[in-house]
Amino acid sequence: MDRISSSAEGEAQLPTCNRRQGGWITFPFFIATMGSLMLAGGGWMSNLVVYLIDKFNIKSIDATQIINVINGSTSLFPVVGAILADSFLGCYTVIWISAFVSLLGIILLVLTATVDSMKPQPCHLNASSFCTPPSTLQYAVLYTALTLGCIGAGGTRFTLGTMGADQFTEPREQGVYFNWYFFTMYTSAVTASTAIVLVEDSVSWAWGFGICVVANILGLALFLVGSPFYRYVKPEGSPFTALARVIVATIRKWKGPLSPNSDDYYYGPGGEFKTELATPAESLRFLNRAALRSEGDINPDGSIAKIWNLCTIQEVEDLKSLIRIFPLWSSSIFLSTPIGIQLSLTTLQALIVDRHLGPHFQVPVGSVLVVALISTSICLSFFDKFLWPTWKKLIGRPPKPLQRIGVGHVLNISAMAISAMVEAKRLKMAKSHQNMSVLWLMPQLVMVGVGEAFHFPGQVGFYYQEFPTSLKTISTAMVSLLIAVAFYLSTALIHSVRKTTGWLPDNINNGRLDYVYWMLVVIGVLNFGYYILCARLYKHPRAETQEDDNSVGSPK
The missing domain is CATH 1.20.1250.20 (MFS general substrate transporter like domains)
Known part of the structure; x- marks a missing residue:
């Protein structure tokens, strides 16, 4: 791990890693960043349904529908962030970009709370018939703010955890880090749902959202200040490419007969995986065609000549594992x-x-x-x-x-x-x-x-x-x-x-x-x-x- 390169795609500008990088010196930066960004995100999301109903004159059920979409998006973007970090950009780039995007979204929310033209006129006599609905421009600003906030909050949630764990080489140290990471996450969420919500209800929405802006800026600044101390892991490309290759290779060889002979399947250069997988598994055996060797598929050195025509047995078994898990996941x-x-x-x-x-x-x-x-x-x-x-x-x-x-x-x-x-x-x-x-x-x-x-x-x-x-x-x-x-x-x-x-x-x-x-x-x-x-x-x-x-x- 000490020799991991820091010149990953999207991170080439960062200082070269050395033996002094990583370890416990990075711990305060990641924990403080997580706490600040979680406080910022939780502060504007926890009380949003009330803001939509009271300040934007949105009907109650419609407001809950918007909240459901926001919650879904903030849960979806961590997956997108993880894929981008692992495959292309690296965790560092995904984190600082997401934190900056989140900041832009919360600043827009502050504008909706402070600039009269950014929100509809207040309701009269608390009667819905006297409520002016938001204009197209007001909806556009609101939804832009919510979208940016969701992207930012989701993009940092899991990538901060992953990059923080990458700073340690011992599983015990990683376990201690994750314990503090989740403790900080829950503590910040509780604080946001109580203290900041109380400010929004008792003082003003502008002050509540303003606190979120300050917390976001603090989190982003702390993360960037710690840059010289981090260990950077190079992204290795998307693992989903191999799964897609299995599907394509299976379709291309669909008419070919399956062989009972294990030597007819490809286990990798030199067959290094054959000790672990002596024979292809019988379940979902139609996918075994993707690893069935045919003329012209393999180079003289044992590597794959046509990557969309042939896969290793291990890659086939990886896809089978996902298919087996899917019913339980769907439940x-x-x-x-x-x-x-x-x-x-x-x-x-x-x-x-x-x-x-x-x-x-x-x-x-x-x-x-x-x-x-x-x-x-x-x-x-x-x-x-x-x-x-x-x-x-x-x-x-x-x-x-x-x-x-x-x-x-x-x-x-x-x-x-x-x-x-x-x-x-x-x-x-x-x-x-x-x-x-x-x-x-x-x-x-x-x-x-x-x-x-x-x-x-x-x-x-x-x-x-x-x-x-x-x-x-x-x-x-x-x-x-x-x-x-x-x-x-x-x-x-x-x-x-x-x-x-x-x-x-x-x-x-x-x-x-x-x-x-x-x-x-x-x-x-x-x-x-x-x-x-x-x-x-x-x-x-x-x-x-x-x-x-x-x-x-x-x-x-």
């Missing part, structure tokens, strides 16, 4: 979709319930959801220090990732059922002109947080263990990708409910939000059954050549 989409819908609709509930705690304090709407975040943080610590060691003592081994995910499914379904019952009670109280306390919304958020403490680490652990070696760097980003898909799907699902039912009017007191939650319970139960089926059918790739009941994916 987690409908695990995250109800969470996205619940969080956005809980915000609407928080707008109309009694948020007073005592005579002098009112909980900001944007701070209500922090309960889920806090419960996740507490549970992660409790599980790590108590539950998993106890489980290991009783069972003989810690719970497998698939078992953790399964528990997360059950808790998520329970959270939706609690949400439905609480909303039914709230509607009953509203009809009798009573106002429910915000504390009634806490149990469902706590349940979601506990469930996330089970399924989120379980998914990260599962993908990291099961993904091919060539795709390890983006394996954890797959969780972010499925969250992005889930938020986009939640937007489409809410749109469909609004078109086909009367459950989600702009005034939720006139709707049946509880029916939406019961619908999510049904979807969750069906999806849990799908997950159980996928988990039982899943086999670790090594299980085809060796029966290993202790494999992470082996069903029990």
Whole structure:
């Protein structure tokens, strides 16, 4: 690692790496940068639904739809950032560009809060019929700000973690770094959802967004100041190219017969991978055609002559691994979709319930959801220090990732059922002109947080263990990708409910939000059954050549 080049594409201007670069001297820069940028991003996103409704006169359900798209985008862009960093630009370039883009987006948000021409006129008498909708220009500025903010926040989220870990050579040191990294991420998110939201609600939106600008500038500056101390890893090209080659080569050789002789397949120059993969796996055997040797495919030195005609057996098996994992990955989409819908609709509930705690304090709407975040943080610590060691003592081994995910499914379904019952009670109280306390919304958020403490680490652990070696760097980003898909799907699902039912009017007191939650319970139960089926059918790739009941994916 000490001899890693710093002259990566897009990073050629950086100083040459030497033995003094990397290590603990870089730790404060990465942790401080993460904390500042997370504070900036969380500060403008946590309370955005209130800003859209109160200052841009956007109807409540439409505002939640916008929030779902934003949450989906900030979960999708980390995947894009990881691919760009690993394949072309390197982490350093992706981080500073993303931080700068984020700064531009927040500055535009400040303008929408301070310049009268950038936002519509305030509503009169709190009646929607007297509200002026945003103009085309105002929408354009708003959406440009939100887009830049999403790109910036997403582009730094995982690349900072990856580049920070690259500064250390020992797994133990990397583990310590990640512990502090995630602790800083959660702490900053909680701070943003409380302190900055309180400023936005109690002082002004301009001051709240202004704090986010300062935090973003600080994060970018700290990251750039630490540049001479960093170790830079050269991007090695996109691993997806090899997967695409397998598909193309399979199609081109589709009519060719498969050979039972292992010597007819290509294992790499000198056959160096043959000791690990003595024969091509039988599952998805039609893909083995991509590694079937034919005349003119191989040069005299053993290298591939036509790269889109021939692949190694290892590359074929990598694609097979992704295909095997896909059903389990897809089952987690409908695990995250109800969470996205619940969080956005809980915000609407928080707008109309009694948020007073005592005579002098009112909980900001944007701070209500922090309960889920806090419960996740507490549970992660409790599980790590108590539950998993106890489980290991009783069972003989810690719970497998698939078992953790399964528990997360059950808790998520329970959270939706609690949400439905609480909303039914709230509607009953509203009809009798009573106002429910915000504390009634806490149990469902706590349940979601506990469930996330089970399924989120379980998914990260599962993908990291099961993904091919060539795709390890983006394996954890797959969780972010499925969250992005889930938020986009939640937007489409809410749109469909609004078109086909009367459950989600702009005034939720006139709707049946509880029916939406019961619908999510049904979807969750069906999806849990799908997950159980996928988990039982899943086999670790090594299980085809060796029966290993202790494999992470082996069903029990």
